[in-house]
Amino acid sequence: MIALVVLATLTLGVLAAIFVPPYWRxxxxxxxxxxxxxxxxxxxxKQRMPYFRALPADLQLQLKKLIQVFVAEKHFVGCAGLEVTDEMRVTIAAQACLLMLNKPAHFYPKLRQILIYPGAFVVPATQQDAAGVVQQNxxxxxxxxxxxGQLVLSWLDTLQSAAVTDDGHNLVIHEFAHQLDQLKGAATGVPLLATVGAxxxxxxxxSAExxxxxxxxARGEATFIDPYAATNPAxxxxVLSEVFFEQPKQLAVRHPQLYQLLKQYYALDPLSW
Structure with a gap:
């Protein structure tokens, strides 16, 4: 009898561990x-997000709801003496949540902390030259x-990215596109998709693009897509995610197949805004 009670208790405990946290969340x-x-x-x-004013009313409402959850769930940390404010939280959340519109909201499940520096920051790096010599710089x-579980942003560049919406550059969209890419593990330039065919x-x-x-x-030609995009698939x-939201018309005309794939993936059509 005692064994049955213990077994039942353990079973309930396992079920609670599996089902209660997601339900509570x-x-x-x-x-x-x-x-x-x-x-x-x-x-x-209104002050920081021209993107928001351009969105249709239904997407504005959806975005506000996503922002409320994002701000509540993510921990924002000021670095180099920076004091985090609601302006920072909301401005970052609004841009990050653009990438979640019209889809089941996952809120970047691996992401726990967003570290914010006042401006550009310096990180240690290791490089190997042609002779195989490793250098620290x-x-x-x-x-x-x-x-x-961490993402790092320059606040100055976050503000500048949010203010200018048509130059094809947005720091927050860029870094959160990496987060989407990393949902499955290492960033490879291929996010989670619905089918094998996709x-x-x-x-x-x-790959072709x-x-x-x-x-x-390599031929020294000028390109519409920022040269940094050629670094690797990730x-x-x-970079294309930035362009999709900021220069949709140019991307659709110059690279229609890329635009259609991103339109399907993000479940959005910025050309209609």
Whole structure:
């Protein structure tokens, strides 16, 4: 009898571990989304997010709900003496949540902390030259996306990216595109897709377009896509995500297959905004 009670208790404990946390998380998110969007946050969106004003009304409402959950769940950490404010939280969250519109909200499940520096920051780097000699140096960065649950941003560049919406550059979109790429593990330029056929189509188109970009740069030709995208497939996806949201018309005209794949993946059509 005691053994049955113990077994039953253990079984309930396992079931609780499996089902209760996700249920509680869904309940809490639903509750947060039902709360009125703070007036002060609306002012931040109006002041800092031209993107927000361009969105259709239904997407504006959806974005505000996503922002409320994102701000509640992610830990924002100021670095180099920076004091984190609601302006920082909301401005970053609004841009990050653009990438979640019209899809089941996952809120970047691997991401725990967002580290914010006042401006560009320096990180140690290791480089190996042609002779195989390894050198230690430092590199200046504006942002980084890590698989270990952290993302790093320059606040100055975050503000500048949010203010200018048509230059094809957005630091937050770039780094959070890496987060999407890293949902499955290491960033490879191929995010999680719905079907085997979708993976094949994505790989075929993106590989061909990346190779074309690299060949154009090797010939010294000017390119519409930022040369940094040619670094590797992961950067190609992140840069194209910036362009998709910021220069959709040019991307659709110059690289229609890329635009269609990103339109399907993000479940959005910025050309209609």
């Amino acid at each position: 869904r309940y809490r998110r639903h509750h947060l989304m039902q709360q009125p969007f703070p007036h002060a946050w609306r002012q931040i969106l 430092q590199q200046v960065r504006l942002g980084e996306s890590w698989q270990s 993976y094949q189509r994505w790989t075929d188109v993106f 990346l190779q074309q970009l690299q060949q154009q740069l 950067e190609f996806f992140a």
